[in-house]
Amino acid sequence: MKDNWKEVHPKSIFQSAIAYPLSDQEQAILTLLYQPIIGAKAFSLYWTLLSEVTETGVSESLFHADLITMLDMSIQEIQAARRKLEGIGLLGTFVKNDNELGPQFLYRLNHPETVERFFKDEVLSLTLLNCVGQRKLDKLFDRFKPKYTNLTGFEDISAGFKDVYLFKEEQIISQNNQLRQMEQAFSDPRPAQKLSAVNESFDWAYFIQGIEKLGIKLPDNSVGFKEEVFVFHNLFGITELDMIEFCSKSFDYYTSKIDVKDFERAVYRTYDPDKKQKASQFQTNDSVELSAEDQQTYRYNSLKLNGFSTQDIQMIMDSEKNFPLNYLEALKNERGGYTTPQERSLVKYLVSKSGLPNSVINVLINYVYNIQKQPTLKADYVNRIANEWAQSGIFSPEKAIDHVREIAKKGKEQKQSRQRYGQNNRPIRQETLPDWVENPVEEQKLSKEEQARLDKEIQDFLSKGGGN
Structure with missing residues (x-):
């Protein structure tokens, strides 16, 4: 009977059914935990079938042509979406043959697993992990995990049921039939099913x-x-x-x-190994043997000759002698803020996975925190920048600074090009900027006076050695 789907055509009749309405919690579970796994089309199919269910628990008889119209999907796309719902346990498909009407389908919608059962199920948890990644999984888990109150030092003085309510034990016997009927009404006739990832290719x-x-x-x-x-x-x-x-x-x-x-x-x-960090790449004088102090002097002079300002050089030097977490904490402390647990986790992730040197990560932190004026580091945004820098081979702080300025310059040129295009209606070729530039976190523009004051604050801060 599983092959009967091949007989479905737009005029095939179906009904959808569900035992009882979804709770608000179940709707959140479907949206945040199931949708990343099943995809938008299967998610839409589930909600469309659910929307047709009446107060009786079953929908009216409909044609599959109605589904095609409502979802703007072909029969093949509906089939694929249906299989995704079936595979994860959100839908049961049943068919019976009618001599006059042909095969009639019943789509029984199943409730999602509870949060507890979802995260305790290895198949569901790992499948979600592979769909959204570790950081997003951690965020979802933090959202749904129970928030138990610490009752240490408190004494439970709550009243008991029999202290407040009148209950007659003999009623259990006299009302036994009705109690049993109500209990049986909530017993699901379906056998309990657990998702299985069994693959016959593994012996x-x-x-x-x-x-x-x-x-x-x-x-x-x-x-x-x-x-x-x-x-x-x-x-x-x-x-x-x-x-x-x-x-x-x-x-x-x-x-x-x-x-x-x-x-x-x-x-x-x-x-999924940790990525070995690249060594910070910068120019050194290998023609003669120099002490560490003399190499620093040579590096300072090289940066000066390459057009970096004294403030730039101080930031570069500072980025190279601080670990990223210490660097971030110093920036936060200077402004009276603090480092959040999520930021600590993000910085550790960048160090272990991005491959960027600590100095480049520090420039990235400085860019987001000081230039973009963000009070906290946002994982999605920061990772977009880190990915682009790693793929562009930016493994020194001076390259990172040059790259940020070049991107800003191109962005300004594109804005001017768009304005010219609007004036004379002639298309102008534009180079696509990285996603983190086109979609940055909201940035506050400073006046010249505010910018000068900020530059002085940064310079004063950096001259202290980054808070060490």
Whole structure:
């Protein structure tokens, strides 16, 4: 019967149904946790089917032509969207044949998992991770995780139920039939289903034999671990032998059981490794042997000859002798602010993943904080800049400064070009600027007096050695 979808055509009849309305929390879960996985088309199909359901729990009979019109999608696109909903457990499709009307479809909409079950499900959590990335997953988890109140030092003085309400135990017997009927009404007749990532291309039996030969045992939650193995196999193409190798480095020596967290870390270290930072690139005098102090003097003079101002040079030197977190904290402290946990995490991520030298990361921080006037570092924006700089080979602070100024110059020229285009109606070729330039965080323009005062503040700050 699963092939009956091939018989669907615009005149095929369907109904949609759901047991009870979605709560506000479930709507948020669908939008923020499921939509990144299933995509916009499947998300739209779910809500369209849901919108047709009446108070009876079932929609009127509709033609698939109605779906095509409402969604502006072809039958093939609706099929693909339907399969995504089915695969993740949000939709059950049923069909029956009518001698006169042909196949009739019933689309049973399922409620999303609760937040707790979603994040405890290895398949769902890892699938979301692979769709949105680690930083976004962390943000979503922080949003949905329970916020338990610390009750240390408090005493519970709440009244009990029987202290307030009258309850007659004998009613349990006299009203037994009605109570049982109400209980059964909320019992879902569907068998509980757990999403599975099982892939027949992975030989599970061979994998088990391999770890048993090494004296290694599966973890207590062997079913969940099996799903995780299949997810990693599908995601990275890890073979049975490589998976055995990961397990051989990730087990508890006392129990001989696989440590799931160590196993995950071993996989991610291999397939999502930290990026080795490039060394800061700058001109040195190798023709003669110079002391470190003399090299600094040579570097200062080289920068001066290349047109950098004294203030530029001070910032460059300062960026090279400070770690990014210390640099950021110094900038924040100077203005009376503080570094947020999210900013600390972002800076650590840049250091481990971007490959940019610390000095370039510091210039980036300075650009966002001092030039763009942002009170905090926003992960999406900062990562867009870091990606563009890494791909452009910007591995020295002076290159970063030159790049920012060149981008600003091109932006100004483009603005003037657009104005000229509006005056004489003649097209002018324009070079596309990086996304972080075209879509920056809102920037405040300063007067000449404010800019001069700010420049002096930065110069005074940098002359103190960056807050060290």
